[in-house]
Amino acid sequence: MDASGIATDCTPVRYERQGRTGIITVNQPPVNALGQAVRAGLLRALALGQADGEADLLVLLAAGRTFMAGADIREFGQAPLVPFLSDVVAALEASPKPVIAVLHGTALGGGLEVALGCHFRVALPGTRLGLPEVKLGLLPGAGGTQRLPRLVGPAKALEMIVSGDPVTAAAALDIGLVDWLAAEPDPLAAGLAFAKRVRAKGLMPRRTGARGDRIAAVSPLLFSAARDDLARKSPHLFAPHRCVDAVEAACTLPLAEGLKRERELFLACMNSPQRAGLIHSFFAERAVAKVPGLAADATPRPVHRVGVIGAGTMGGGIAMCFANAHIPTVLLDTTQEALDRGLATIRRNYQASVAKGRLRQEEADARLTLIRPSLAYDDLADADLVVEAVFESMDLKKQIFTRLDQVCRPGAILATNTSTLDVDAIAAVTSRPQDVAGLHFFSPANVMRLLEVVRGRETAPDVLATAMDVARRIGKVGVAVGVCYGFVGNRMLHQRAREATALVDEGAAPDQVDRVLTDFGFPMGPFAMGDLAGLDVGWRIREERRKAGDPDTPPPGWLDRLAEQGRYGQKTGAGIYRYEAGSRTPLPDPVTADLIARDRAAKGITPRAVTNQEILERCLYVMVNEAAKILEEGVAARALDVDMIWVHGYGFPPWRGGPLFWADQVGLGTILGTITKFHQASGAKQWQPSPLLERLVRDGHGFASLN
Numbered sequence: 001m002d003a004s005g006i007a008t009d010c011t012p013v014r015y016e017r018q019g020r021t022g023i024i025t026v027n028q029p030p031v032n033a034l035g036q037a038v039r040a041g042l043l044r045a046l047a048l049g050q051a052d053g054e055a056d057l058l059v060l061l062a063a064g065r066t067f068m069a070g071a072d073i074r075e076f077g078q079a080p081l082v083p084f085l086s087d088v089v090a091a092l093e094a095s096p097k098p099v100i101a102v103l104h105g106t107a108l109g110g111g112l113e114v115a116l117g118c119h120f121r122v123a124l125p126g127t128r129l130g131l132p133e134v135k136l137g138l139l140p141g142a143g144g145t146q147r148l149p150r151l152v153g154p155a156k157a158l159e160m161i162v163s164g165d166p167v168t169a170a171a172a173l174d175i176g177l178v179d180w181l182a183a184e185p186d187p188l189a190a191g192l193a194f195a196k197r198v199r200a201k202g203l204m205p206r207r208t209g210a211r212g213d214r215i216a217a218v219s220p221l222l223f224s225a226a227r228d229d230l231a232r233k234s235p236h237l238f239a240p241h242r243c244v245d246a247v248e249a250a251c252t253l254p255l256a257e258g259l260k261r262e263r264e265l266f267l268a269c270m271n272s273p274q275r276a277g278l279i280h281s282f283f284a285e286r287a288v289a290k291v292p293g294l295a296a297d298a299t300p301r302p303v304h305r306v307g308v309i310g311a312g313t314m315g316g317g318i319a320m321c322f323a324n325a326h327i328p329t330v331l332l333d334t335t336q337e338a339l340d341r342g343l344a345t346i347r348r349n350y351q352a353s354v355a356k357g358r359l360r361q362e363e364a365d366a367r368l369t370l371i372r373p374s375l376a377y378d379d380l381a382d383a384d385l386v387v388e389a390v391f392e393s394m395d396l397k398k399q400i401f402t403r404l405d406q407v408c409r410p411g412a413i414l415a416t417n418t419s420t421l422d423v424d425a426i427a428a429v430t431s432r433p434q435d436v437a438g439l440h441f442f443s444p445a446n447v448m449r450l451l452e453v454v455r456g457r458e459t460a461p462d463v464l465a466t467a468m469d470v471a472r473r474i475g476k477v478g479v480a481v482g483v484c485y486g487f488v489g490n491r492m493l494h495q496r497a498r499e500a501t502a503l504v505d506e507g508a509a510p511d512q513v514d515r516v517l518t519d520f521g522f523p524m525g526p527f528a529m530g531d532l533a534g535l536d537v538g539w540r541i542r543e544e545r546r547k548a549g550d551p552d553t554p555p556p557g558w559l560d561r562l563a564e565q566g567r568y569g570q571k572t573g574a575g576i577y578r579y580e581a582g583s584r585t586p587l588p589d590p591v592t593a594d595l596i597a598r599d600r601a602a603k604g605i606t607p608r609a610v611t612n613q614e615i616l617e618r619c620l621y622v623m624v625n626e627a628a629k630i631l632e633e634g635v636a637a638r639a640l641d642v643d644m645i646w647v648h649g650y651g652f653p654p655w656r657g658g659p660l661f662w663a664d665q666v667g668l669g670t671i672l673g674t675i676t677k678f679h680q681a682s683g684a685k686q687w688q689p690s691p692l693l694e695r696l697v698r699d700g701h702g703f704a705s706l707n
C-alpha cells in the first residue's frame with residue numbers, strides 16, 4: 001500500500017488507497033456473501049472513500065476465490081437487518097466519485113446487484129455473472145430487476161432473471177453487462193489498470209438507474225409470451241412469474257416506483273413456502289456431502305482409472321459419467337456383441353448432445369475415447385475403482401466379485417450398483433470386505449443426479465470418503481445410506497407403489513392417482529413412471545417372488561395381466577396407458593379400465609369414489625412413515641439425506657424441500673393421526689406407526705430436529 005494510504009480496520013470490508021485510487025475490499029470467506037456485517041462495512045468504506053480527499057476514484061473488489069456470491073442466505077426467514085442491500089446499492093450508484101467493480105469467480109445475486117450499482121464493471125477471465133435468486137424461490141430484491149433491463153435490454157434481462165442461469169464474462173461483455181474483460185489474473189491489478197483508462201478518458205459516474213434507452217417502447221408481447229411459456233413449463237412455481245412482473249415494472253414505471261414494486265414482489269416470494277423449501281434444498285444438497293461420524297482423517301483414496309462391468313443401459317450410463325469427468329474407464333462385458341451394442345448406445349447419446357448444441361463434437365469424441373471396451377478381467381488390474389452393473393442376480397454378482405478379488409490391485413475399491421441385493425453378502429465373497437461398497441446409480445445414470453452410496457457393515461471409512469468424493473467429481477449428489485432391501489429411495493418407492501395400486505383396486509383410476517401427484521409437483525405419477533420404466537421389470541420380479549413363495553407378494557392382478565399381454569409401457573406403445581405413434585403422452589385406455597374392472601369383480605371389490613385427498617395422503621404419508629423407520633434403523637443418518645434422495649432421484653418437487661421437510665410443514669401430529677386411522681382401518685404393516693414418528697410428535701419436534 002501507498003504510505004499515504006488510509007487503512008481502516010472495519011473488517012470484513014477494508015478501505016485503503018493506492019495513489020489516487022481508493023480501494024474497497026470485501027473479505028468474508030468462503031464466498032463473500034453479503035451478510036449484515038458486509039453491508040454495513042461497505043457503507044462505512046464507501047463513506048471513507050468519499051471523505052478521502054486524495055482519492056478521485058474508487059475500486060470495489062473481493063478477496064479470495066470469488067466476488068460476492070449473493071446475499072447471505074442464512075439470514076433469510078429472520079427479521080431483516082439494516083442496512084438493507086438496496087441501500088448499499090443506492091449509495092454506490094449515487095457516489096459522486098466513479099466506482100469500478102472488479103468481478104472474479106462468481107458475481108451472483110446480490111453480488112451482481114452491487115456491481116450493477118457501480119458505474120463501471122470489469123470482469124476477470126472465467127467470471128460467471130448471474131441472478132440465480134429464482135432458484136431459491138426469490139427474485140433479485142436489491143434493484144436487479146430494475147437495473148439489469150436498463151443495461152442489457154428487457155429480453156436478455158428476462159432470460160437471465162427467469163432462468164437464473166449465469167452468463168460467461170465474454171457473453172456479459174457482448175450484452176453490455178460488463179465494460180472490459182481484464183487480462184490481469186488479479187482483481188487489484190485489473191482495477192488499477194481500468195482506473196487509469198477512466199481517468200485518461202475523463203469518464204464521469206454512469207448511473208445504470210438513470211438510463212432509459214433500453215427500456216423505451218418495449219412491446220407488451222414480450223411479457224405475455226414469457227407468461228405463456230411459464231404457464232406451460234413451470235405452472236407450479238411462484239417466483240418466476242413474479243420475476244416477469246418485476247421486469248415489466250422496470251419497463252413501465254419510473255425507477256423509484258419500479259423499485260417499490262420489486263420490493264413488494266420480493267417480499268411475496270420471501271414469504272412463500274416455496275422459498276423455504278428451495279433454501280432447505282440448497283443447504284441440504286451441500287450438507288449431504290458431510291457424512292456424520294465420518295472421521296475427518298478419512299482421506300479419499302486417489303481414483304485415476306475406473307472399470308465398469310456390464311455394457312447394458314446402466315453400465316453404459318455409468319461409464320459415461322466417468323468419461324464426462326475425464327476419468328479413463330474400461331467397460332467390460334462378456335461378449336463382443338454386448339460391448340458393440342453398449343458402445344453404440346453411448347455414441348448415440350453423445351451425438352444427441354452434440355445435435356442439441358450441448359456438447360462440442362471434439363469433446364464428445366474425446367469422452368468416447370476415454371471409454372475402452374474390454375472382454376478381459378485382466379484389464380481391470382490397475383483400476384482404482386470398479387463398478388459392477390450387471391443384472392440383479394446374487395449368484396452372478398458373487399462370481400464377479402470373486403473374480404475381481406483375484407485380479408484387482410490391493411486397495412482398489414470394488415462397488416456394486418445393485419438396487420436391492422445385500423451388499424454385505426456380496427462383500428463377504430472377497431478377501432477385502434472393507435474395500436467393498438454400493439454405488440447405486442439411477443437410470444438414466446448419465447442424467448440423474450442422485451447416487452446412493454451404500455456403506456456395508458465392513459466398508460472402511462476411507463472407502464466411504466472416496467465414494468463420496470467420486471460422487472462429487474462426477475457431478476452427482478452422493479448420499480450415504482446403509483444396507484437394507486431397496487436402500488432408502490426404492491424402499492420408500494415400493495410403499496408408494498403398493499398404495500397407488502391398492503387405490504386403483506378400491507376404485508380410483510390410474511390417471512386420477514397420477515394427476516394428484518403431478519398436481520402436487522412430481523413430473524410424473526407412479527403409473528406413467530411404470531410405463532416409462534417398463535412394466536415387465538416389476539412383473540418379472542413379482543413372478544420370481546411368487547415362485548419363491550414370498551407371502552408379501554400378492555396374487556397376479558391387473559398390472560400383471562397387462563404385462564402378460566405384452567403391454568410393457570412406452571416401449572411397446574401401450575401399458576397402463578396407450579400412446580399414439582411417436583408420442584410419449586399417456587392416454588387413458590379402455591383396455592386397462594376393463595382389466596381393472598374384471599380384477600375388482602374377481603376379488604369381490606365394489607369400487608368406491610376415492611377422493612384426491614385420500615390419494616395424496618396414502619401415497620405420501622406411507623413414505624413418511626417408512627422414512628421414519630429408515631431413520632430409526634440408521635439406514636439414513638438425517639432427515640435431509642432422505643429429502644435429497646427424493647428430490648434428486650425421484651422428482652420430489654425441490655420447492656417442497658423433500659418428503660420430510662414437507663411433512664414438517666404439514667405437521668407431524670396431523671400425519672400421525674391419519675396414519676393411525678389408516679392402520680386401524682386396514683391393520684396393514686406399512687401403516688403401523690413408526691415409533692420415531694410417535695416420539696417426535698410426543699416431544700413436539702419435527703424431522704428438522706434430526707438434521
Ligand code: CAA
Nearest residue numbers: 031033069070071072073074108109110132140141142286
Ligand atoms: N449465503 C450463505 N452461504 C453461502 C452462500 C450464500 N449466498 N453461497 C454459498 N454459501 C456457503 C455454502 O453453504 C457453503 O457452506 P459450507 O461450506 O458450510 O457447506 C460454502 O458457502 C461454499 O459453497 P459451495 O459449497 O456451494 O461452493 P462452490 O464453490 O461449489 O460454489 C457458489 C460457490 C457458486 C457461489 C455457490 O455456493 C452458489 O451458487 N451460491 C449461491 C449463490 C446464490 O444463489 N446467490 C443469490 C443469493 S440470493 C440474493 O442475493 C437475494 C437478493 O437479491 C438480495
